[in-house]
Amino acid sequence: MGFARACSVALVGVEGVVVEVQADLEPGVAAFTLVGLPDKSLVESRDRVRAAVVNSGAEWPQKKLTVGLSPASVPKSGSGFDLAVACAVLGASERIDPGAIADLVLIGELGLDGRVRPVRGVLPAVLAAAEAGYRQVVVPEQCAGEASLVPGVSVLGVRSLRQLIAVLSDEPVPHEEPSSGGPDPMLSGLLVPGAGVGTGLATTAGEGPDLADVAGQHLARRALEVAAAGGHHLMLFGPPGAGKTMLAERLPAVLPPLSRQESLEVTAVHSVAGILPPGEPLVRTPPYCAPHHSATMPSLVGGGNGLPRPGAVSLAHRGVLFLDEAPEFSGKVLDSLRQPLESGYVVVARSGGVVRLPARFLMVLAANPCPCGRHTLHGAGCECPPSVIRRYQARLSGPLRDRVDLRVRVEPVNRGDLLCRGGRGETTAVVAARVHEARQRAAARLRDTPWTLNSEVPGHELRTRWPVAPGALAVAEGDMERGLLTARGLDRVLRVAWTVADLAGRDRPEAHDVELALELRTGVSRGAPAPVGGGAGGG
Numbered sequence: 001m002g003f004a005r006a007c008s009v010a011l012v013g014v015e016g017v018v019v020e021v022q023a024d025l026e027p028g029v030a031a032f033t034l035v036g037l038p039d040k041s042l043v044e045s046r047d048r049v050r051a052a053v054v055n056s057g058a059e060w061p062q063k064k065l066t067v068g069l070s071p072a073s074v075p076k077s078g079s080g081f082d083l084a085v086a087c088a089v090l091g092a093s094e095r096i097d098p099g100a101i102a103d104l105v106l107i108g109e110l111g112l113d114g115r116v117r118p119v120r121g122v123l124p125a126v127l128a129a130a131e132a133g134y135r136q137v138v139v140p141e142q143c144a145g146e147a148s149l150v151p152g153v154s155v156l157g158v159r160s161l162r163q164l165i166a167v168l169s170d171e172p173v174p175h176e177e178p179s180s181g182g183p184d185p186m187l188s189g190l191l192v193p194g195a196g197v198g199t200g201l202a203t204t205a206g207e208g209p210d211l212a213d214v215a216g217q218h219l220a221r222r223a224l225e226v227a228a229a230g231g232h233h234l235m236l237f238g239p240p241g242a243g244k245t246m247l248a249e250r251l252p253a254v255l256p257p258l259s260r261q262e263s264l265e266v267t268a269v270h271s272v273a274g275i276l277p278p279g280e281p282l283v284r285t286p287p288y289c290a291p292h293h294s295a296t297m298p299s300l301v302g303g304g305n306g307l308p309r310p311g312a313v314s315l316a317h318r319g320v321l322f323l324d325e326a327p328e329f330s331g332k333v334l335d336s337l338r339q340p341l342e343s344g345y346v347v348v349a350r351s352g353g354v355v356r357l358p359a360r361f362l363m364v365l366a367a368n369p370c371p372c373g374r375h376t377l378h379g380a381g382c383e384c385p386p387s388v389i390r391r392y393q394a395r396l397s398g399p400l401r402d403r404v405d406l407r408v409r410v411e412p413v414n415r416g417d418l419l420c421r422g423g424r425g426e427t428t429a430v431v432a433a434r435v436h437e438a439r440q441r442a443a444a445r446l447r448d449t450p451w452t453l454n455s456e457v458p459g460h461e462l463r464t465r466w467p468v469a470p471g472a473l474a475v476a477e478g479d480m481e482r483g484l485l486t487a488r489g490l491d492r493v494l495r496v497a498w499t500v501a502d503l504a505g506r507d508r509p510e511a512h513d514v515e516l517a518l519e520l521r522t523g524v525s526r527g528a529p530a531p532v533g534g535g536a537g538g539g
């Protein structure tokens with residue numbers, strides 16, 4: 001009779017729960033029983049672990065073996081428990097010292113030959129282990145860089161079960177040859193088929209398309225800069241070919257690099273989703289996610305069989321979610337964004353459990369004015385009846401529109417702008433530097449508060465703690481009295497006005513800042529507002 005225990009981690013969304021893996025050996029007919037609410041892939045670990053132990057040169061115990069996963073009430077899925085199960089069995093059979101693995105967290109899948117294969121979600125799993133007080137973890141060698149991002153944890157990366165047995169038994173560690181030539185089949189455990197290696201990842205300024213490539217569109221460029229500086233949601237209306245998609249694709253490079261905490265949040269989501277590129281354990285740039293308009297609700301907000309998986313809103317966490325051809329999306333799919341736009345997270349309930357996924361993103365909507373796209377063009381021959389145009393534009397519901405701070409009409413590019421007769425606009429690097437300064441100014445003002453961006457500050461706090469210049473809200477208050485602006489709309493105008501003031505280097509918004517904020521929200525010009533920044537990009 002023998003008993004041993006090791007630890008692993010079960011993932012519920014992007015949060016982990018430490019699981020104790022207990023192995024018990026008793027006299028009787030040789031059998032292997034696995035209990036503790038395992039799923040199909042975990043039940044199959046019995047065959048993987050047996051073959052891996054035998055092929056690693058250890059003896060498989062010919063007794064009645066019971067492996068329990070505690071707590072039994074937590075659903076457990078995936079192959080990441082293989083390494084912990086194998087070590088618990090070897091400890092119970094006294095091949096290794098049971099005390100050496102009692103406080104060790106082991107994460108990894110075993111191949112039939114005993115090699116340790118990488119799994120998804122290592123970063124959130126190690127974070128959960130660290131929060132539970134564990135200080136030593138064993139992970140596949142390919143995931144050691146990702147696990148090392150967690151401070152205060154000693155990480156051991158192994159290539160095979162044979163190596164781990166030697167380390168735990170104080171024996172000479174055998175050398176395992178890495179895969180040579182061609183693609184590494186060991187990396188297949190890190191990727192979800194069909195997700196793509198770089199899904200949701202963006203490039204930094206200077207590496208991708210440049211904002212200077214956009215011809216004209218001074219008001220839209222200004223709105224893009226305001227959106228990046230304050231984290232405001234943006235809606236672009238205009239005919240096809242005006243540059244809506246070009247502008248949206250250049251927004252991630254304008255955003256500042258992620259902080260350390262934000263990088264860990266984004267990396268954890270991408271690791272669980274299986275889209276973390278091999279060799280890049282930490283995501284440092286804001287992600288960019290642009291789902292097709294045929295996307296379903298589970299693919300957008302999260303879902304799937306059993307426990308929900310992160311959707312597009314979570315893959316765009318701390319980055320940009322671009323919905324091109326927004327009216328072509330299902331109305332229910334678009335309205336499902338209303339809650340995460342306000343709260344910054346999404347709660348998904350399925351039969352397998354309820355998970356809370358992060359979803360604080362900057363949303364950009366792009367839409368044509370009508371099904372043919374020529375409604376606003378003079379002499380373009382739009383044949384869409386007025387009723388069709390109204391129905392098409394009504395696909396974006398009022399509550400969703402009300403959550404968008406900036407609504408800009410993108411006009412067709414004229415010949416002079418296309419030929420650069422007025423000079424090229426500002427580059428991404430120039431605009432990104434101005435955005436970074438504006439965010440630093442806002443962060444200094446919001447120090448000692450739970451907010452970091454103007455878009456996150458409640459309207460009541462803005463009105464009471466940081467008042468604007470006297471008389472600056474006169475025009476906005478008049479629009480509200482006439483029913484042209486809701487109470488939530490007035491708060492959003494005030495947030496945008498603070499961002500405009502931060503970009504201009506002013507201590508508080510003035511009347512022309514509020515007028516520009518109103519213009520960016522309603523599309524109605526309120527005079528000649530002061531420019532946000534210099535150059536063609538500033539207006």
